[in-house]
Amino acid sequence: MQAQRLLRSGLATLCRHAITRAPQRAFASRPPFVPPVQQIGGGSSLPRWQGERVMEDDLEEFFEEDDEAAIALEDEEVTRAMEEAADAFAMQEQEEGIEGEVEGSEALEESEEQEEEEDDEDEEFEFEEDPTLTGKQPPTSPNFYSGRAAYYDQLAQIESAVAHTRSALRMLQLLPLPAFARQSLPTRPAIWKTAKEMGDDLGIPMTSGRYRTLTRLLVQMNEYLVIATAAGCDELAERAKHLLNLFESSTKQANLTRGRKKVINVDHLGRSYTFGKRKTSTARVWMVPVATPSEKLDVIDLEMIDSLDEAEALMTSQPERFHQPQLVPQTAILINNIPLGEYFPIPADRERAVRPLKIAGMFSAYNIFSLVRGGGTTGQSGALAHGISKGLLVHNPDLGTVLRRTKLLRRDPRMVERKKTGKAKARKGYTWVKR
């Protein structure tokens, strides 16, 4: 009740200052409240109920009559009253300009009015779903009026996550962490997305100040993640990591391993892909170990097979069983789809290209396919050698020492020197003339 009184006083203040933008719309769907003293002909059929809320059940008692005729008469009266009420309502609504459904008999109206007068403190105005009656929806985000709702929503979310994590760690006696414990924590380098990337994610232009605020919170979260992981709080660490993954750069691994040797792996078919360079030539090299044929195949003697059909079927389906297995493995080296011998007619180039295989003693162990571009014969053969030695290293890491000692893993830095002014070539001078 006190709340209702306070409510009324609040509304009174509003009305006094005439704040409502459309004053005739705000509480106007109900007919204006008429004080009980001024009601005309209001209580003839029903007695006035003082200080009690009129309930539907109480009303029923009045209409409880066994006489059917009386009930029928009542029904007639009710219907007539309903029609009259409908007319009255329609008139009223026309005046006020509101559309609405017509409902209720005279008796019901009276009971409503009585309800009103007893409970005017409760029902001074009709409950309106849409108080402004414009059909527009109020904004959903609490940060709508800041103009950058997406950013502030995200910020609020991160802040609450940080606060929850902090309180959880405090409860687990992990915060504040003493100095000796802090020293034994591992480091987790964090590389966040750039300001532009984050701005694109959120759909707003990200200024440096906003970026700084966000990253400060993320760094704090990263610290809590490290503590949680070190102490074995897996669930907390999982949640923190999940949040941080949204903001971590996709090139994080690349950035962290920049400058360090990239590890090349063999793919799912056993091929290695490496890259070699010399002078202005480049060679893309694929290497795959040569498959050794099994020696356990039974060689079929044609004369032993009786039927011709069987022989034919066997020949087509398993041709390899009709020959003695070759124990010498064959290897193929293709450069731009051309065999080695054809592509490098000069023996010196050929030797240069396969030198890594010779040194490793793996001459016939690998099938090599390569695409070479740029430069001349020397450059291309040198690039191929570089690529082959890198590929050998992928397949046999133990060869590292040998290849490094023979400088085969080194990209030969010698390039054609530029021509200088005043000289015929890079170094060659013009013929000296005495005068």
Added chain:
Amino acid sequence: MSSSRLARALPRVPRLARPLSTEEPPPLRSLDDWSRLQLKRAEVGTLIDIFSKYGSNRTPQNTYKLRDAIRRPVPNATTSSLLAAGAHFGHATSRMNPNFMPYAYGVRAGSTIIDLDHTVPLLRRAANLVRAVAFAGGQILFVGTRPDLRQIVKSAAGRIGKQGYYISDRWIPGTLTNTAELYSPEVANETLATPDLVILLNPLKNITCIRECALTHVPTIAIVDSDTDPRLVMYPIPANDESPQTAEIVAGILSIAGREGLALRMEEEVIADENEQEEMDEEFWDAVEEAQFEEEQASST
């Protein structure tokens, strides 16, 4: 450099003949080490808890704290709680706005003292207004553009549920008067982008906001200090605008009133739904009775 000078200036601390046995604890390596640390700390905490009932009976909940952290807000303010928060401290007398005179109690040490006997009823009036606006389904916007007001304004808006909004960074000029430019066309057309009540915790820094509210007929409540003209806003609350504790108390009271209004609205919603349901039921049963009646009539004739 300065530290060495300081070290030389201070008298030498006499060293103990036998050093204390508090040596540096070993670093933590395994998960067991971490668990042991946690357990040890929990043990110490439990020990403290056990023995604290034999000492003072003040607990963290019932000690008086004068700290900046957000406490549980109260629904009503008293002069003493406002005094404790320092709400009566105004600015320098030389900076007092002459229109603030009715709310000034006096002068002390060159600064105006605000009369809290005026503050309390004005605060109550503002709270009633917030409750009524929340009940009627209006949008309530809290504006507090200082970093220490951020959390206050956020939690105040949170108490009012989906009708509460807040600004903690900067009021962008044109938020109310230039919605078509500020927001995308579909947002401007489909969203009701005007609040029904604006509550400012630092009005002097947000004059643009007050002006825009006046232009778009939005009622305003604000904490006015002695250097502010109280006529700027519709419902001034004379108090210290620089104290976060005061802002916390005021925002807390207003948001709790808003929460009450929201709760009353929910009640009304429920009652309206129930009435609707009852009406629908009545219609249904009336229709059934009519049908029966017609059947009887048809069978009798």
